[in-house]
Amino acid sequence: MNLSFFYHFGRYLMFLRSMLYRPEKMNVFFQRLFDEMTKIGIGSLPIVAITSLFIGAVTTVQTAYQLVSGLISKTVIGTIVSDSTMLELGPTITCLVLSGKVGAHISSEIGNMRISEQIDALEVMGINAPGYLALPKILAGIIMIPILNIIAITLSIYGGYVAGELSGILTHEQFVVGAQSTFKGFTLFFSMIKAFTFAFIITSVSSYQGYFTKGGALEVGESSTKAVVYSSVLILFFDYLLAELLL
């Protein structure tokens, strides 16, 4: 860790602080927020659906493969699929995928605006550029990514159930009983806390990387790469931190 970490961390905090002004026009702000929610939420739905369905299915098949003892009830498969999905696979894998899709998009969009002087144009007009550009993206992420997490958990458990039934690993009843047997409300609550945290990391880190892009097209690409890498590393770090603190 060198001094540049502190430089970037300080600048990141100042960047976040600079958004906290009242938007110039509330109706424009809400329009932008709605647009971003559509982009992040609806736009990410297919990749989230595909990822979570297959993760659920794979978890069922692999758990069954490892259950070699006949003494263990097959309902355990349902328990493992639902718990691991809610605790880890739903929020973490979904957000790692979204850091690639949403993070890279945010960073390249803002980075392109930076190098083509569009951000300068906003500032010359007297518009708070971080508040206008980044704040709607961050709020949209915080609203939509937890919703995507719920969808991912649902589809992942459904994927696990379908895989179990189709391959004859376990029956409908065994899966449902297993999934319901150890369900705790806190597990879902914990999953949502993770989704909120990861959503903030993805959108704010990517906005920061894009906003401070310097140079040309090559640097926009570099900013997008940094946005994805830093978001992913921070997601994994906070994944561990939250588990230590809350479980």
Added chain:
Amino acid sequence: MIELINVNKSFEDKQVLFDINAQFFSGKNNLIIGASGGGKSVMMKCMVGLERPESGHIEFDKRDMLSLDEQQLREVRREIGMLFQGTALFDSLTIEQNIEFPLRMFSKMTAAERRDRVNFCLQRVNLENINKKFPSEISGGMKKRVGIARAIALDIKYLFCDEPNSGLDPITSRLIDALIDEITKEYGITNIINSHDMKTVFDIGDHILFMYKGAKRWEGSRQDLSHAQKEIKELDEFIKASYFH
């Protein structure tokens, strides 16, 4: 009128503006000329508030930009229009939405009034029937004109043009110059143009400032230019080099 008083600016260890004192007059085309790296763009960025000088004062009609609070600064900025070198049109918005943008953000106009104003601005820069197009669908010259239309959408007092002719053919360049000149005189705007183009200087330059290595080397009228050229070697070299472009 815009006045710069003892303005100095550095980037890390390198000083790029040296004690600049200059005046830019309302209703006139004030041109800043000089070779690349001479400090023209940094000076313009300091004036519009994109860079902050270490010392000195930048006064917009006696309002010192460097001592205003954030809110007051935003209010002055709403009196500023800027035509960027690369036009800086918002590429996710249509032409109509680009011009409407400052009106939506800062005026209390109804949607119908905004539409009328957008059409007026487009007509003023001699463009029609491109309202629904995106910036990527129009030519460089048209983009410049849309940039001017966006700059004048609000009732501005100050217009900044950064290399308005860059990347344009000579005929379109002259059209843009003429348009900027008309708008400056018509609205009594304080217009400041960064340019390398000596044709622009001779066609529309009312007040000219020559920058050399971060310092003001000469300031005067277009009529005085040929006299100054004989006395200042750097200005003479710059003008002569421009003839071959």
